[in-house]
Amino acid sequence: MVYKCNKRVYVLLLIVLSPLLSLAQQRITGRVFNSTDHAPVKNATVSIKNAVQGTTTNDQGEFSIAAGKGQTLVISSVGYLTEEIIVGAASLLNIELKSVEDNLNAVVVVGYGTQKKVNLTGSVATLNMRDKENTPVTNVSQALHGVSGLWVNQAGSKPGQDVANIRIRGVGTLNNNDPLVLVDGIEYNLNEIDPNFIESISVLKDAAAAIYGSRGANGVILITTKTGKKQKPEINYSYSYGIQKATYLPDVVWDPILYMQMKDQALINEGKAPGAVDYSPAQIDEYKNGMATDPYIYPNINWFDQVLKNGMLQQHSLRLSGGSDKVVYNIGLGYMDQDGILIAANHANRYTLNVNVQANVTDKLKVGANIIGNYRTYTEPPFGAPSATNYYFTRLMRVLPIFTPYTADGRYGSSVFTTPGRNTIENPIMLLKEGSNEHRTERTLAKVFAEYTLPFNLVYNVNFAVDKEDGFAKWFVPYVVTYNPKTGVPNNYNIIPASNNYDANNLNLTLYQTLNWTKTIADKHRVSVIAGQSYNRYDVNNFQAHIEGYFDNTLTDLNAGSVNPAVSGSSTRDVLLSYFGRLNYSFDDKYLLEGIVRADGSSRFAPGRRWGSFPSLSAGWRIDREDFFHSGTISLLKLRASWGKLGNQAVPLYSYLNTVNLGYDYTFNNAVVPGAAVAKYNDPTITWEKTTTWNGGVDIGLWNGKLNASLDVFQKRTSDILRTVAIPQQVGGLSGPAKNVGSVDNKGYEIALGYQDAVGKFKYAVNAQVSYVKNKVINLNGETIIGTRRITKEGYPIDAYYVYQAEGIYQDQQEIDNSAHLSNAVKPGYLKYADLNKDGKITGDDRIITGSSIPKYNYGFSFNFSYEGLTLNAVFQGVQGISLYPTANLASPFNNGAGVTKNWVTDSWTPDNPNAKLPVLTTTTGATENFQPSTFWLKDGSYLRLKDLQLKYDLPAKWLQRVTAKKISVFVNANNILTISKFKDFDPEKDITGDTYYEYPTLKTYSFGANVTF
C-alpha cells in the first residue's frame, strides 16, 4: 500500500510539473500492459523511431525514456503486435499491447491439462471471451456463434431460457447430439454460468476428445473461468443496458373486415355453401359500422402491439482479482436483469458468484478451490407448463383480429361473434397478466483440488467437485373468464384454478485424479505422460405437486388448495467410472505425437456391455522448424493428422431393461385402480455408440503471425447408433426400442483465415471461417425411420424431408380429372402432386426425399478496426443449405380457427390470378389436400446475419489518471440487427424440427455501456 501511495504522489507530481518541463526533450514515462488481461509486459522494447535511444520495461511493465514532441515511440515485444505512438503533450503513457492471435506461447486447454497451441496435433477451436466482451450475450452458448466447425442454433430468445443448440461437426447420431460441456474440468451446464466470468473456451472437435471417452463423440466444450494473476489488486466493473425487439413476426391480416371476408371466401373455396360460412354479410356489416363507434365491441387493432413492448436487458459485472507468489485470487459478482418483449411473464434475472483461489502451500503442494454459484429466475405465462412460453405462442398465433382485449367496463373481452373452432377465447393479454409461473434455479459448482509434486518429477493432482442443483418452479393457473363485449355473456377460460410446484434436486459428483510426468531428454525429446482415473455420479431427483380448489386468484400456495391433489416424482442414479491416459512426445518441437486411451464403464447398459474403450492417435509435423525450410515469410507451417474412437452413452436410463410401467389405471366402481403395462419394447443388448474420427489439417502463419490460416478435413463415422426405432404397432402397440441400429457419416472441411495489421494508428483485423459438413446415413440395418414429414434413410442425411413433390397449382377441373389426385375434394386452385410411381394415385409411395434439417455450411466473418481508442467490431454469421417446414397457425391459413397472413391477400390463386404463388385460399383444416407435406411448403432456411456490431471507445490514458483508473471503455452495440434470408415470415434461426411459429421470437438488441478497470 505504501508503495502504491508513493507512486500516486509521483504520478501527481509529474502531472503538475509537466507543463513546466516544456523542453525539447521531455522525460516520458509509461506502463506497457497486455491488452488481454492487463498484466504488465516486461522486457518490452521501447525505442524512438529512426533514432538510437531505447529502453526496456521493468517487471511492472514500466519504462522511462527521453523523447521530443513529434517523435514516434515504437513499443514491441515478442508475441505482441508492435505499437507506435507519437509523442505529444502527455508525458505519462499507458500503452496496451495486443497479443498476436496465434502467438507462440498461447496455451490451450485440452482436457486434464493444457498444451501450447503450436504443439497441438488435434483440431481444437478456441474462443477468447475477450472477443465477446461487452456484447449483450445472455448465455455463453450464444458466444459460440461463428466458431469454426460449430452450428449454433438459438431458437428464440426466451428470457432465462435462451441457451442455443450446439452441434460440432454435423449431426453424428440419431440420439443426443449435445456436446459435453466442462467448466474448469467438471461437467456442467451452459445455463448456469455468467459469460462475463469466462476467460476462454476450447472446443475439441476431433480425436482430441477421446480423453473424454464415452462422452466425447459430439465434441467437447471446455470452459475456463477467469482466475487471479500475480499482480496488484485490480477491480473491473462493467455495465451494459440494452433495448430489445423481435427480429421477425408473422405479417398478419389485422383488418377485421378483410379477415372476415377472407375467412368466408376460404370456406366457400373449399366447398362450403355460402349460407354456411363463419360470418354472415349482416355480421360483417355490423362490424364495419360498429368499428367507427365502439372500439370495445368492434376492435380494429394489431394484437401483437397489444402484447408486445420493447424488451430491456441490463448486466452488471464486478470482479476483484490479484495475487502474490503464494496466493492468487479472483472474486466475481454478476447480475443480469432482463425483461422480455411480452408485456408480462417473461422476466429473467441471474445472480452469479465466482470465486477462484489458489495457494502454493509449500514448494510441492498447491491447493485451490473454485466456486461458481449461480442463481437465476425467470417467469413464464401460467398456462401450458412446463413449456408455457411456447404454449403461449401457440395461443398468440391463434388470436383473431375480431377479438376484444377489454370490454367497455374493463373486463377481459372475448369476441362479439362466435367463430367455429374458437370456443374458448384465449384473450392473449389475459394469458400473460393473470396467474403466475416462476422458475428459480440455484446451482453451485464447488471444486477443490490439490497438486503435489512427487519425486522423479511426478505430479499428482486430485480434483473433487460437487455440482448441486436446486430447481424450483411454481405456477398458478388462475380463474379466468372472458366476456362477450356486446352481450356480456361470460366464457369460462378456466374455472378450475390450480397450483403446481415442481422441485428438482440434483447432485453430480466428480472425482478425478491424475499422475503427470514430464521430462525433457537431451534438450530435444520432450515426453509428457498423464494417467488418471475418474468417477462421475449423477443423482436426479424431482417431484411435482398439483392441487385444485382455490377460492380465488389471490392465495396461490399449495396449502391454500383443497381438492384433487396429485403428485408425481422420480429419482435416478447414473454412474460413470473411467480410466484414462495420454502420452505426448515431441522431438525438437518438430515431430509431435499424441496417444490417448480411455476406458469408461457406464450404468446405462446391461452388465457385460458396460465397458468400452476409446483410443486415439495423432501426430504433427512442424515443417517450419526443419533445417531445410527457411522462409522469412512463413513463420508457421504445421501438418496435423489424427484418428480416434469416441463414444456416446446418452440414451435414456434403463433403456436396456424391459420394464412394466405403472400409470395404466382404470376405474372400477368409480374408484381409480392402479394398472400396469409394458409401454416400450426394449433391447437388452444395447451398448455404446462409437464414433471413429479422422482429421487432417494444416496450420500456416505468415509474416510473423499477421496472417493465420488453418484448414482441416475430417470424417466422422458414428456406428452402433442408438435410437428409438418405430416398430409395427401390431406388436402390442408398443413404442419402439432404443437399438444400436446403424451408422452415420459426417464428412467435411473447415477453413479459418485471419489477418491483422496496422497502418499507422489505424489497426485492423479480418477473420473468416467456413465449415462444410455432409451428413449421410450409411446403414440403418435396412430400416427406415419415417416421421410426419421427415425420413432417416440409408444414403440420405439424417432427418431429410420426405414429402410429396408439388407440381404447381391445378388450373381447372379438366386438369384434375386428367391426373392422379389426392382425393375427390381436390378443386381448381389446389396443389398438384407428382404421381411418381405412375400408379394413377397419390399415395405415400409418391413422396420424395429432399431438403435437409442440418445446414451444409456454417460460416462467419468479422472485421475489427481501431484508431487510437476507437474500435469498430462487426461479426457476421450465417448458415447455408438448410430447410424449414413451417406449419399450423399463421404458417398456413385459418388453421383450426386461427387467422391468416397478408401474403394470402395478394398471392393466392384465383381464376383471375392463375400464376399465383400460393394455392387458392382455403382453411387448413378444411382443405387438408393442400397442406399435406409437400415440397411446396418446404422453405430455404439459409441466412446471413450481422450478429454483432460494436463501437467502443477507450478513454485516453491522460483522462484515466484523474480517476486513477487503468482503463475505461464506453461502447454501443447492435445485435442481430440485420438478417438476410429468403425466409421472411419468421426468424430463420428457429427450432429446426419444431415446424411451427410457436416460439419466443429471436430478439435484436441495441445496447450501450461501460467497462472500467481500476
Add this chain to the structure above:
Amino acid sequence: MLVFLSILTICGCSKNELDTQPLDRYTEETYWTTEKNATAGLTGCYAALRNAGVYGGNATVLWEDAATPNAYDYGNSNGFSLIALGTQTADNAGTGTIDAGIISTRWRDCYAGIGRCNTFLAKVDPVPMDDALKTRMKAEAKFLRGLYYSLLEMYYGGVPLILDAPDLQSQGQLPRNSRAEVVQQVLKDLEDAAAVLPTKYGSADKGRATKGAALAVKARVLLFEASPLNNTTNDVNKWKVAAAAAKVVIDSATAFGYGLFPNYRSLFLPANENSQESVFDVEFKIPELGNSFDLIDRQYNTNAPLRDLIDAYNMKDGLPPAQSPLYDATKPYDNRDPRMYQTIVYPGDTYIGAVTTATSPFKITGYGVKKYSIYDKEANSNLINQGFKSETNYMVIRYADVLLMYAEAQNEAQGPDASVYNALNLIRQRAGLNPYLVPAGLSQSQMRDFIRHERRIELALEGFYYLDIRRWKTAEQVMNVTIYNSQNQAILTRSFNRDRDYWWPIPQTQRDVNPNLDQNPNY
C-alpha cells in the same frame, strides 16, 4: 495419501457402483410374481379402452356420428370429417395432417390393448394366486382381446392376428390374416370368456366384463357378419346365428339383471351409470380419468346434429311428420318423438337457462347435443370448458341395443314375428311414444326399414350409426349427399365411394414399417 486411499476404496466397490435400478417401474423379469401385480396387469388391459382410438380420448365415440348423416364436425376431430367427406387416405390417416386421425389411432390403440391382453395371458399362469380368480381374470382378458380385435375387423377388415405376448422378431412383419380368421378368433375369445365370467360382480368390481357382456358383444360381431356388407349372398343362416346370439342375452335378462332403464334422458347421466341397461361400459372418473363429453356437446359442438337427423325423428304419435296430424310446419320441433328432446338441443329450446336460436349458442348447424352431457334446460354455472373433466361412463353395449340387434336379425331370419314386435315395443314404450306399439302387419321389408329407423333414433349420436350404415350398405346412398343446417341452408356436399369407403385404409405409417401389410382395395 489419505485422499488417495479413499479414492481406491471407491474403485474397489466399482462393480456395484454401476448397478443402478429404476425406482419407478418394475423389470419385466420379476413383475409377474404376485396376485397384486397380475391384477394391475389386467387393469392395464382395461386401460386401453380409454385410449383415443378405442372408446376414450376426448370423445371419440361422440365424434364417430360426424361420419354419418346424423352429425357434422367442422373441426375434423380425430379425422372423422375426412371420412365423412370420403377423402380419407392411408396417409392422412396417420401422417402430415393436423390430426393423427382415428384411422391411425384405432389401429395403434386396439393393438396396444391386444398386446397387453396377450402379455397377461402369457404371463399369468405361473403367478401364485387364487385359481378361481386367475381363471376369471383370464376370461376378462379374453373378452377384452375379442373386443379389441372386433373393432379392428369391423373397420379395417383382416388384420394380423397375434395371440402371443409382443415379440418384434416373430410378429413385426406378419401380414394381414383374413377377416374370417380374425372373426373366428374373436368369437372364440368371447365364448371362452362367456363360459367363465360371472353374471355380476360385487360392487368393488363394478365395470368388469361379465358373461352378459361377452355374449352381447358376440351378438354384435355375428350381426355384423350377417349384414349385407359381409353377407353378400344373404345367407339366412348367418342371421339365425346372430338372432340366436342376441336371444341368449334376452332370455337371460332376468338372471343377468338386464332391463331398460325407465328414463331415456337420465340413462346417460353420471347418476345412473352401471344401471340395469348397461351391458358393458367404459368407466370414466374425474379428475384422473375423465372424458370430454360435456365439452364436446356444449362448447365445441363438433358433433353438431344435422337437419337430416332432426327430420328422421317421427312425431310423438309414432308417425312420420308428413303423415302425422301433429306436425305443424311453422313449429317443426313441436310434438316430436320424446327422444329428440332428450337427445338434441334445437333452435327455440331452452338450454342452460337461455333460449337458443339458429346461430346461438350452436352456430354450426343450429343444433346441439344433450345425450351423454350433464347440461340440459336448467341454468348451470359450472360450465366445463376443459378436456377430460367429465365422467359419464360410455356404454359400449346397452340392453336396448341387444333388443334392436335381436329384432333386426330375427326379422331377417324368420320374418317379423311377435318376438320382433315385442323387442321393439319395449324400446318404444320406454321412449314415451303414444301410441308406442309398432303398427301390426308390416312386411319383412317394411319391418327392416322400421327397425333401421328405430335403431337410428334410439342410438342416435352414440357412435353406432356409422357401423350400421356400412353393414347395411346404405352408406353409398345416405353419405353421397349435401348436408344442411337447421335453416335448411346447405353446408357442404359429402361423398362416399362404394368401391372403397366401406373399409378404412391400413395406415401408411404401418405399411412403411411392415411392407407385408396389403392395402385395402382402391386406396
